[in-house]
Amino acid sequence: MLRALEIRDMLIIDRLELDLQPGLNVLTGETGAGKSILLDSLGFVLGWRGRAELVRAGAERGEVVAEFDLPSGHPAHVILEEAGLPGGDTLMLRRVNTQDGRKTAWVNDRRCSGEVLRQLSDHLVELHGQHDDRGLLDPKGHRALLDQFADVGDLKADVRAKWQAAQKAQKTLVQAQTALAEMKSEEEFLRHAVAELDQLDPQPGEDADLDARRRLMQVAERVREDVTKAFHALGSDGAEGAMGDASRWLEGAVAEVGEPLEEPLAALARAMGELGEAVNGVERCLDQLSFDPHELEQIEERLFAIRALARKHGVTADELGAFANDMRAKMEALDAGEGNIAALEAAAKAARDAFDKAAEKLSVARKTAAKSLDAAVMAELAPLKMERAVFTTEISADTAGPEGIDAVSFQVATNPGAPSGPLAKIASGGELSRFLLALKVCLSGDDSQITMIFDEIDRGVGGATADAVGRRLSSLAKGGQILVVTHSPQVAALGAHHWRVEKRVEGDVTLSTVVPLGEQERVDEIARMVSGDVVTDPAREAAKALLAGVA
Structure with missing residues (x-):
């Protein structure tokens, strides 16, 4: 869970300290206030590849520090141990970027590479949004997501073991055949x-x-x-x-x-x-x-x-x-070679047959789970005003390997009868956000150890649909932590903790900051989101109603 984020001299942020909480954390603010800069800075300290020029104009270097809670059993502990880095129940990430582009990173005050940061980030933060190519939109991860939903860990372990046995038997056969051929050449x-x-x-x-x-x-x-x-x-x-x-x-x-x-x-x-x-x-x-x-x-x-x-x-x-x-x-x-080869061929065939049988069993389980996942996602799409959309989990034959014989891809069609295609290519911005949310709700499982970030996932929706988006985000946040960047007053009203990102001009310099909002300040901010630049009394009443609806 992300506890604190400190940013110094990054783009238009001179100094910012953000203390985050469990549950649903919402970030609001006018367009251009700097909400995306927060995500860019967080991505920077996590080792993600993003925009090149991050250092604030006039500063020698920019720096981001992120503090995470690491409960016992968190997978990040294994990464720290393998990298020879100090562990503990707190993980402190720090990364510095100089004006000439040099980047230096520390984990718990020990120097480390960007690759280690990226490995840790896979178990610390999930980013979901229309520009997300690391999470649900990445087809390379769809098989693992389906397997998580299907709870087929034992079947996968059996397939992996039998694949390794088949590979070993085949390698032994090839070595024996090569040795026999060499011996025959010098018979x-x-x-x-x-x-x-x-x-x-x-x-x-x-x-x-x-x-x-x-x-x-x-x-x-x-x-x-x-x-x-x-x-x-x-x-x-x-x-x-x-x-x-x-x-x-x-x-x-x-x-x-x-x-x-x-x-x-x-x-x-x-x-x-x-x-x-x-x-x-x-x-x-x-x-x-x-x-x-x-x-x-x-x-x-x-x-x-x-x-x-x-x-x-x-x-x-x-x-x-x-x-x-x-x-x-x-x-x-040499004299016994042909007999040995025959025995090894039989052993290799038996090992491959065992793998094929285990892989087929896993494939059947995946296909069964895919139908359940499709139904679950479709059920989530209806409240999000996408009851006419179609979601399907496509399973096709793949080259045999330690993960089995299946390729998995999430396909969508926005309307019945319309052609389906990959999730990332078919849906528009607003539709994509709702597909991602519905899918994440169905695949969430036990995500209490990871911070989920939704970047304007409510874009293009409003009214009852925005409310449905907010309620699903709130439900996902129970027992965990979600950070959502939103322009929707319905979503903002459902947040357990609320920050406003705002710009200020000091001299000729534009700076961005983040302000935690109290009860009355939340009313004013949600009213601004309802009415625009001029906050009216009816807008404040609407904001109070939205907040009261949460209670």
Whole structure:
């Protein structure tokens, strides 16, 4: 709900502070007094695109501040959170326009973009009038308005979910078809690569093992003779034999000599143990240096084959096993591909059939609701002196999407038998205003969280029709807030709060201001609206009668 509007140096307004109230707020005044400037200024702070030159002549910049109440659960809270802006139960919008056209905006004293203002405005203010292209006259929003009237939120959620599922299933199918086509294009290579890898069957670590064995064999002939000599020098014919003889001789002498030979014998025993390990190790080495001359050739052939295959596929030798597994998996996918595609095609068809069924159910609900909406609007048109007009909600086929399969457009004909057409194009100014009001009454629902502005919606009507317009505006305002700019005394008399927009001349400068009206001032203003420039006593009596009729 709009609580306050402060305007500084905008067009012919130097400074204006307006405190608005719940219920029906009416703005009246002579033509040219500046009523439209108020709406232009409000649209400016809400980020709406409007007239370019707004700064008052002689001022460096213009500024508009709007204060809104934000009750708990208001959708604006979500927008503030997503934009990283401070929240609370009060929303303060401020926007500045300089003489050179630069615009700067703040939300709760934090800088923000015009786009954020526009997103917030969608949940703060509705403007209705013959120049309104944001609300009921915009065909792009008619489907959402019908859905709101029809209360089909659950059906729409089901359609949206099934659309997403159908899109996902179709995407999975296309990806699988693309992957299969790519695999088929390299099928010959895959089969040859798998056969080649299966035949070689490289094992993890085999490259390092073969390389080590190859290096050992390459040096075997050169070092084998020296190792053999060392084996003989250490063995029974060499050191091992000599140490054995020495041990036996000392053991025979220890019985005679005693203690002096015990330690040498122990040391000799330890040395013979170490010597035995050395002999065994040298012997094992000799065994490894003994190989079939053809074995080196075989090892080299396999080692070179593994390395060549690794280079061919751009992997390391140790990665060949994993690469082979990948190739086999691709082959299995290729062999099973047609079956998988068939299953995915069936899943995609089932998902689309489910969407079609849900969309058709939503379409039936919309068509049923459209008949009810048409009847409700027609019932509202009669008191507005448009009982011969025809309103229809046209539902046609639309490209399938997350909102279903329907396009919705509000069509009108001003007289029976006359051709119908889009609401914005067929009706005249006064007729259009009454169509909009009747439609808004039927679609209002719970609008307590939004401020509705009706800009001269009573244009072209008077008498009982104007009274009917006012009473419907008053009814809409219950529990919410409506701001109406009007030239109709019948509508003005029904307002809960009344302001007069007036011009004054100071020197050579024309300025506009807004004055809240008390009881007697309301009588005078409504009398002026009844009689014109000269307010007569009969006009005052008529004004009092209008105000008394409200009570």
